[in-house]
Amino acid sequence: xxxxxxxxxxxxxxxxxxxxxxxxxxxxxxxxxxxxxxxxxxxxxxxxxxxxxxxxxxxxxxxxxxxxxxxxxxxxxxxxxxxxxxxxxxxxxxxxxxxxxxxxxxxxxxxxxxxxxxxxxxxxxxxxxxxxxxxxxxxxxxxxxxxxxxxxxxxxxxxx
Numbered sequence: 654x655x656x657x658x659x660x661x662x663x664x665x666x667x668x669x670x671x672x673x674x675x676x677x678x679x680x681x682x683x684x685x686x687x688x689x690x691x692x693x694x695x696x697x698x699x700x701x702x703x704x705x706x707x708x709x710x711x712x713x714x715x716x717x718x719x720x721x722x723x724x725x726x727x728x729x730x731x732x733x734x735x736x737x738x739x740x741x742x743x744x745x746x747x748x749x750x751x752x753x754x755x756x757x758x759x760x761x762x763x764x765x766x767x768x769x770x771x772x773x774x775x776x777x778x779x780x781x782x783x784x785x786x787x788x789x790x791x792x793x794x795x796x797x798x799x800x801x802x803x804x805x806x807x808x809x810x811x812x813x
Contacts, residue, residue: 656802663690663792672699672789679762679809682788684802685754688712690795695759695768698786700724704735705786708759708768708776712751712795717743717775719766721782743768743775754800762807 663669682697692711699705702724709718719740727734749755758769764781767774788804790797 656804657800659790659799659802660796661693661790661792661798662796663794666794668791668793670696670699670703670789670791672696672787673804674787676785676787677804677806678785679807680788681758681760681805681807682803683756683758684799686710686757686790687752687754687798687800688749688792688795689751690792690797693790693792693795693797695757695789696791697759697761697788698783699789700783700786702733705783706740706766706780707791710745710749710755710770713748715745715748717745717768717770719743719768719776719778721780723782740766740780741776741778745770745775746773757799760807763809 661671688710692709694710695708697706704722704724707720721738722735725736760767764779766778768776790799
């Protein structure tokens with residue numbers, strides 16, 4: 654499915670997410686990402702409570718971080734909050750410049766998660782705690798644009 658261009662702008666100093674209305678399980682998500690925010694990136698297997706997986710890029714940085722955000726009560730107050738787990742860190746070859754498009758491809762099949770940025774696989778790991786949810790982009794204190802966005806369902810391989 655050709656999904657065109659997505660743009661999200663957060664000028665409040667907070668975090669905002671733009672995600673599909675429908676959920677997906679196994680999926681291929683690709684396009685070109687431009688970051689003009691303090692931080693931003695891709696999000697997938699999102700739920701209505703704000704939980705899911707988040708890939709973070711920072712303006713001028715080279716680190717790529719994959720985190721799992723799961724709703725959980727704050728241990729001190731009991732109020733709704735998140736348990737955040739770092740799953741993997743990767744590196745870009747050079748720093749990400751504001752507004753510079755960076756090709757991305759995200760493959761999520763069963764527990765397998767793979768993210769390619771530019772022409773390099775920067776994240777490849779397993780996590781099956783979340784198996785479906787919405788897909789999107791996110792921004793903190795600025796804008797993130799995804800152009801030439803394409804989404805397609807994936808099938809888990811059959812071993813025989």
